[in-house]
Amino acid sequence: MPASRPRRPGRRPVQDATDLRAHLLDAAVQAYANAGVAASTNRAIARAAGVNPALVNYYFGDRLPDAVVEERLLPVMAEVMAGMGEPPETPLALGSRFVDAVCGVIERHPWLPALWIREVLVDGGAFRDAVFSRIGALPRAVAARLGDAQRAGRIDAGLDPRLVVVSLVGLTMFTAASAPIWRRLFDADDLDIDTVRRHAHAFLAHGLASTETPP
Amino acid sequence: MPASRPRRPGRRPVQDATDLRAHLLDAAVQAYANAGVAASTNRAIARAAGVNPALVNYYFGDRLPDAVVEERLLPVMAEVMAGMGEPPETPLALGSRFVDAVCGVIERHPWLPALWIREVLVDGGAFRDAVFSRIGALPRAVAARLGDAQRAGRIDAGLDPRLVVVSLVGLTMFTAASAPIWRRLFDADDLDIDTVRRHAHAFLAHGLASTETPP
Amino acid sequence: MPASRPRRPGRRPVQDATDLRAHLLDAAVQAYANAGVAASTNRAIARAAGVNPALVNYYFGDRLPDAVVEERLLPVMAEVMAGMGEPPETPLALGSRFVDAVCGVIERHPWLPALWIREVLVDGGAFRDAVFSRIGALPRAVAARLGDAQRAGRIDAGLDPRLVVVSLVGLTMFTAASAPIWRRLFDADDLDIDTVRRHAHAFLAHGLASTETPP
Amino acid sequence: MPASRPRRPGRRPVQDATDLRAHLLDAAVQAYANAGVAASTNRAIARAAGVNPALVNYYFGDRLPDAVVEERLLPVMAEVMAGMGEPPETPLALGSRFVDAVCGVIERHPWLPALWIREVLVDGGAFRDAVFSRIGALPRAVAARLGDAQRAGRIDAGLDPRLVVVSLVGLTMFTAASAPIWRRLFDADDLDIDTVRRHAHAFLAHGLASTETPP
DNA sequence: TATGAATGAGTCTTCATTCAT
DNA sequence: CATGAATGAAGACTCATTCAT
Numbered sequence: 001m002p003a004s005r006p007r008r009p010g011r012r013p014v015q016d017a018t019d020l021r022a023h024l025l026d027a028a029v030q031a032y033a034n035a036g037v038a039a040s041t042n043r044a045i046a047r048a049a050g051v052n053p054a055l056v057n058y059y060f061g062d063r064l065p066d067a068v069v070e071e072r073l074l075p076v077m078a079e080v081m082a083g084m085g086e087p088p089e090t091p092l093a094l095g096s097r098f099v100d101a102v103c104g105v106i107e108r109h110p111w112l113p114a115l116w117i118r119e120v121l122v123d124g125g126a127f128r129d130a131v132f133s134r135i136g137a138l139p140r141a142v143a144a145r146l147g148d149a150q151r152a153g154r155i156d157a158g159l160d161p162r163l164v165v166v167s168l169v170g171l172t173m174f175t176a177a178s179a180p181i182w183r184r185l186f187d188a189d190d191l192d193i194d195t196v197r198r199h200a201h202a203f204l205a206h207g208l209a210s211t212e213t214p215p
Numbered sequence: 216m217p218a219s220r221p222r223r224p225g226r227r228p229v230q231d232a233t234d235l236r237a238h239l240l241d242a243a244v245q246a247y248a249n250a251g252v253a254a255s256t257n258r259a260i261a262r263a264a265g266v267n268p269a270l271v272n273y274y275f276g277d278r279l280p281d282a283v284v285e286e287r288l289l290p291v292m293a294e295v296m297a298g299m300g301e302p303p304e305t306p307l308a309l310g311s312r313f314v315d316a317v318c319g320v321i322e323r324h325p326w327l328p329a330l331w332i333r334e335v336l337v338d339g340g341a342f343r344d345a346v347f348s349r350i351g352a353l354p355r356a357v358a359a360r361l362g363d364a365q366r367a368g369r370i371d372a373g374l375d376p377r378l379v380v381v382s383l384v385g386l387t388m389f390t391a392a393s394a395p396i397w398r399r400l401f402d403a404d405d406l407d408i409d410t411v412r413r414h415a416h417a418f419l420a421h422g423l424a425s426t427e428t429p430p
Numbered sequence: 431m432p433a434s435r436p437r438r439p440g441r442r443p444v445q446d447a448t449d450l451r452a453h454l455l456d457a458a459v460q461a462y463a464n465a466g467v468a469a470s471t472n473r474a475i476a477r478a479a480g481v482n483p484a485l486v487n488y489y490f491g492d493r494l495p496d497a498v499v500e501e502r503l504l505p506v507m508a509e510v511m512a513g514m515g516e517p518p519e520t521p522l523a524l525g526s527r528f529v530d531a532v533c534g535v536i537e538r539h540p541w542l543p544a545l546w547i548r549e550v551l552v553d554g555g556a557f558r559d560a561v562f563s564r565i566g567a568l569p570r571a572v573a574a575r576l577g578d579a580q581r582a583g584r585i586d587a588g589l590d591p592r593l594v595v596v597s598l599v600g601l602t603m604f605t606a607a608s609a610p611i612w613r614r615l616f617d618a619d620d621l622d623i624d625t626v627r628r629h630a631h632a633f634l635a636h637g638l639a640s641t642e643t644p645p
Numbered sequence: 646m647p648a649s650r651p652r653r654p655g656r657r658p659v660q661d662a663t664d665l666r667a668h669l670l671d672a673a674v675q676a677y678a679n680a681g682v683a684a685s686t687n688r689a690i691a692r693a694a695g696v697n698p699a700l701v702n703y704y705f706g707d708r709l710p711d712a713v714v715e716e717r718l719l720p721v722m723a724e725v726m727a728g729m730g731e732p733p734e735t736p737l738a739l740g741s742r743f744v745d746a747v748c749g750v751i752e753r754h755p756w757l758p759a760l761w762i763r764e765v766l767v768d769g770g771a772f773r774d775a776v777f778s779r780i781g782a783l784p785r786a787v788a789a790r791l792g793d794a795q796r797a798g799r800i801d802a803g804l805d806p807r808l809v810v811v812s813l814v815g816l817t818m819f820t821a822a823s824a825p826i827w828r829r830l831f832d833a834d835d836l837d838i839d840t841v842r843r844h845a846h847a848f849l850a851h852g853l854a855s856t857e858t859p860p
Numbered sequence: 861t862a863t864g865a866a867t868g869a870g871t872c873t874t875c876a877t878t879c880a881t
Numbered sequence: 882c883a884t885g886a887a888t889g890a891a892g893a894c895t896c897a898t899t900c901a902t
Contacts, residue, residue: 471870
């Protein structure tokens, strides 16, 4: 259905045309991390990026979430994989390595934990399906290795090797994702990623086991 | 009356007028847990409950999330508090008690973990502010007690007493909330709440420490 | 995605609630006949009907064209069928009966011709598929009967029985649909449906054959 | 440059800059004939032509329909005029000549009938006003001549000379424009322009008059 | 000449909300 | 108490159009 008559839109020069796409993705990632995918309208993202809402459509159509997954989330998870390097032998070393890899990535990409927990791990997350098939390898490998260790009697029989992986994610991603509310609850500004890492290492090493030397 | 539009799918008879409010809250809780608060419209909740959208407005206006917090979430968290009973002495026993209390509640209210993680703990959750001021006591008490234990040298110095609380939530709530995706990833139907509890106990007891007896 | 805050829409009482659906269909039929389906926005139809654009969606969703076909177009075509009654024997009488039936319906439903020509008969029309399967019987029956007559040597061998049907539609529907421009072209206010009927009868009877009596 | 959006399907090389305008007009004519003017966006036309949407604007602005009328429709109608030659004397010969002229043009420009019927003749057509003042001569002349013949008693008194013109258009343009649906309805691939012409001649000669020789 | 980038406007759709019943 | 009717607001999407290149 044809429209009316003369308008004059044209172009408001934005800093650098080549960066605009990345700029929009940044805004989207930020919005998704702050409020969740479902609560983030293209409009709000455009406003945050300082552009016209139609531009978001122009660049991404209805594929903005997919683009965020492909171009932001997965590359960052690849960093985690890379950070694992040659996986160490002992379960504790393996877990510690995982903690270091994840915490390092979180430090570089502070938006990651909230996005990962809400949109990937928790049931109903928007990125579930898109991500699922792409990063099964790492957790499966870690779980398998831990299973071997357990069968060899090297970790407690009560542990579930698969849930060890989950616990590792809990000690890092989940802790980082929920850090703001704990900071507020404990009135503690010092709950940064280094604290998280340190705590995770200690937790992996002993759990809550008593450190008192038995008589 | 619009005849050609899709009618709603045959109203489920709601037993009793007094139950209607509870029925709506049930539907809301379910929807919030499944898809998140932001993605759950009152309309969809009404449809799921088999009632007119106007009715949701009539009962709750725009305060449905608040009502869910007050009448569903907080009572359930009170169960957790009750489940803690008289807190035990040793850190390990304290943690284990927490695990049991939370897992028991999860068993009775399977919608809890997803809701709690997404809408309370993760940054940007819809229930954050409403819940924050009502729930501080327990974690603060546990953290304080663990702090004492640490100062007494009874748990590892590398642990952060506050993050121990977070880790406990991670071992229970977060694990349960993300269980579906792990079930899918590990192709494991057996990852139920009992597995979670058992694993958590073992993890608290030893972490990933080696169980090999030194020669 | 939730909205802002307090509005106050409610209801502007429209003449009679039961009539509203019919009122909207009337407006839609009129708009479709005037400007074509593709050029008729729900907005424009709502404006013409004096209601909110959202109401059109409330009643019809994206099925407004279908509703117009089912509830306006097809019933009217049923009138044509009824008007055919027991089909007469001779081709000329059959054609004349068709002309009368169609002209009678056009007289009662002046919007019909434009709609029928543009949206049903001309290639690319919006109602093509919806209508096609529903009214094949009449033209096929008429064509068959004319074919019989032709094989019996009762109409000219040069005629195409199928195109006779088309010609009948041309003499009635098409003529009525294009009447406005001919009225303007010939500056003739008298080109009404009666003129069309009379002319069609005469044309069927003799074509453009000379009426001069051969010596 | 938006990479994740669907790119247009590989630009067809346009032989020569001077041809581009004609190429665009071709695409426009085709789209207008296929779907109607109102349903044909400049964007879709550009896509079909394999060029950038801005180019259509560059060449035609919002005057593309006007250009189609001026540069395609009117020249083709001029061919019809030319095809009429020196108009014959008798009404039947005049009508037959018109049929031949129009059918010849249709054969060379298959897009013509749909466009002419929908956008010129049927009420609300997009080309109405643009064409109206440019095409009056021929029909008026034919009608006048037929009026003379009628006053001289050489055609049936029941005919309307003006509507004879309309009937001629109906026997040719309208029949051709609606041919696809009749082909489908009668499952007849043989309904081509020659069939139309032959039928029209026969219809002009006798109408549906009986060919049986009275005893 | 021709294009990609960018925008304002318009359409459709859905939603929360209100009113009369 | 509960519902259907009706609306304004907002979101997604598409379009015509303009500007710089």
